[in-house]
Amino acid sequence: MPEGDTVWRAAGQLHRILAGQQLTGCDIRVPRFAATDFTGDRILEVVSRGKHLLIRGEPDAAISDRASSRGAEPWTIHSHLKMEGLWHVYGRGEPWRRPAFKARCVLETADRIAVGFELGFLQVLSATEEAAAVGHLGPDLLGPDWDAPEAVRRLASDPDRPIGLALLDQRNLAGLGNVYRCELCFLAGVHPLTPVAAVPNLPRMVELAHRLLQANKNRSTRSTTGRLRGDTLWVYGRDRRRCLRCSTAVAHDQVGDNELELRDVYYCPHCQPHRGHIA
Ligand SMILES: [Zn+2]
Structure with missing residues (x-):
């Protein structure tokens, strides 16, 4: 069952392969955000906050067309594993170990694909919205600011x-x-x-x-x-x-x-x- 330690480990793994990378593909399979596409944007970091997983990115002004219309507003993909969720990382062409219909978020870089399966919860937020979404949480047992x-x-x-x-x-x-x-x-x-x-x-x-x-x-x-x-x-x-x-x-x-x-x-x-x- 995913608890804080599981999410911390997943965030670390995703951070190692995604941070600093430009997305070559982005598929968010949640109806409300199905039209959201961060292809061309750059991942800044992946962190856990309690049992929440935050993938933070921003438009790459030099490359992304969207940068001109949206400004350089950073964004966050906020997910929660709930009971069954998990993230896998695959190499290009590597078969997935879970059925594709269970994928809720697919992020591609030049050589890797990160897939979030059966995420109990997923939303896309602005930096301000992120603060509101996780601001209620108490001290994070695995956070740098544990109190x-x-x-x-x-x-x-x-x-x-x-x-x-x-x-x-x-x-x-x-x-x-x-x-x-x-x-x-x-x-x-x-x-x-x-x-x-x-x-x-x-x-x-x-x-x-x-x-x-x-x-x-x-x-x-x-x-x-x-x-x-x-x-x-x-x-x-x-x-x-x-x-x-x-x-x-x-x-x-x-x-x-x-x-x-x-x-x-x-x-x-x-x-x-x-x-x-x-x-
Ligand atoms: Zn006993």
């Missing part, structure tokens, strides 16, 4: 909210998805429905989130147990199997701010007791 005290402050500002929901709220801190949410609650020894105010050491939990994402950002196997094969996670996806610490059967439930946003949670009933649980 742990600010993340703690934002989490603590809603003390009655279950910690399992607060961790997923990207306005508090950006980059955690469902896997890390479950694992962090296990490592902190708290049930996911524990109110934020009842979490024994919130700064330590935030610091752990940062350490886990940093440790996993450069590897394809996500591990919270320190193992890179076998039991790589403590509880996520382990319903009905034994807790790795105490052998109690791992429980599986669904929680969300409302019935439309229910997400799976996994926890050990013994290692993660309800603390100040609000029914």
Whole structure:
């Protein structure tokens, strides 16, 4: 499941092959932006912001005809992988490893093709619009401006909210998805429905989130147990199997701010007791 570490890695890979390159082809397969064509423009950089991926470019004034009509306005292709999305990079003529009908964005340079498949979300923005689109995000766990005290402050500002929901709220801190949410609650020894105010050491939990994402950002196997094969996670996806610490059967439930946003949670009933649980 794509979380902040996955998106960070995808942005790094795309940046290495696209940054500084001129686009020789551009196909955005989303109805609203189907007519948008950045062919001839130059990619400036590709960055992640939490779980959002931003491809920034600008018209090449010397080459692009559009530069005269649009000025030299920079643009951003803003995408979110959601549940199934991923980016692949191919050499020219190399067969795609996913069906073409699942491609949502195809960017070509002289020798490479970057394809975004099944992107849960994609839009084209101006620089100003980009600031508005991602400006609400909390401190980015993998960003150069990571700010742990600010993340703690934002989490603590809603003390009655279950910690399992607060961790997923990207306005508090950006980059955690469902896997890390479950694992962090296990490592902190708290049930996911524990109110934020009842979490024994919130700064330590935030610091752990940062350490886990940093440790996993450069590897394809996500591990919270320190193992890179076998039991790589403590509880996520382990319903009905034994807790790795105490052998109690791992429980599986669904929680969300409302019935439309229910997400799976996994926890050990013994290692993660309800603390100040609000029914
Ligand atoms: Zn346990």
